[in-house]
Amino acid sequence: MTTAATSPASAAPSGKPVARLYRMVFDKHVCPWGLRAKYLLEKQGYAVEDHWLRNRDEVDAFKREHDVKTTPQTFINGERIGGHDDLRRFLGKPVRDPKATSYRPVLAIFAMAALMALATSWATSGALLTMRAGEWFIAYSMAILATQKLQDIESFSTMFLGYDLLARRWVPYAKIYPFAEALAAVLMISGALTFVAAPIALVIGGIGAVSVFYAVYIQKRELKCACVGGSSNVPLGFVSLTENVMMVAMALWMLLK
Known part of the structure; x- marks a missing residue:
């Protein structure tokens, strides 16, 4: 598969659990949810293998291969965790309900x-x-x-x-x-x-x-x-x-x- 290119900063420090993150990084658009997912993983002590999907063809090929509808997608220990909200749930973090009432x-x-x-x-x-x-x-x-x-x-x-x-x-x-x-x-x-x-x-x-x-x-x-x-x-x-x-x-x- 040639849909994912790895960023220069993908080397994992030894001793840290590793997470693979696939996110959109286009010339004119960087997915904000991908940035959030990367920050969250790093904050939780993961070494992030940051894979960039650099164009629409790469994004579409990645979605077909993994049978997903959205990016970013995180994989830990070979298991697909999912998107940003799924990652928050996996890490025990609260997920905002856009329909919930709030003062x-x-x-x-x-x-x-x-x-x-x-x-x-x-x-x-x-x-x-x-x-x-x-x-x-x-x-x-x-x-x-x-x-x-x-x-x-x-x-x-x-x-x-x-x-x-x-x-x-x-x-x-x-x-x-x-x-x-x-x-x-x-x-x-x-x-x-x-x-x-x-x-x-x-x-x-x-x-x-x-x-x-x-x-x-x-x-x-x-x-x-x-x-x-x-x-x-x-x-x-x-x-x-x-x-x-x-x-x-x-x-x-x-x-x-």
Whole structure:
């Protein structure tokens, strides 16, 4: 078989278990999963015989010979382990389920917004924990969340229609919402036009909070939240409710000020 060419760095140090890895390395494309598999093997103490499949003909010939549909493929002790995910399972590593729900995306947004708010507070006043930092945290959170929604407004609006009470009665609201959130966020960051920003945040946040509470805690439905965009796997629930409650709280605070 002439489908696999060995890279110059394939020599195995003595004393280490050996793994043979076959991965795509083209002139204009290097398979990222192959790179991950190589790194994982080396991290686990394997000496990697790194075989490069340098063109489409070599890849197709390799797949036919080993009756596999994808590369990379790892072999240990003469046994085919499989692709990247199979290798992780073989090594006892967790494998991410792309369909699993997770709060990680929205928590990452809140964490980044908090750091940005603290940085802005420090830059403007020389202090971290200020009242303005709290205001910026909410405003930055809204701005980032709005950006997530606006990346694919069709997907967002479709998911949003699944639970928002106003959007179900007036469908265009599903596409207006992210623009309204973005506008309110920008005005809150600047501290300008409070009489515009506060009512917008109060209305969209209030409707959102009631919609989430009704869907999750009254109807007991298990839904995905559109808060970070229409392709997210964030479950609709406490974090989603928090986003809307923060908007309402910020709006009331601005009006009281």
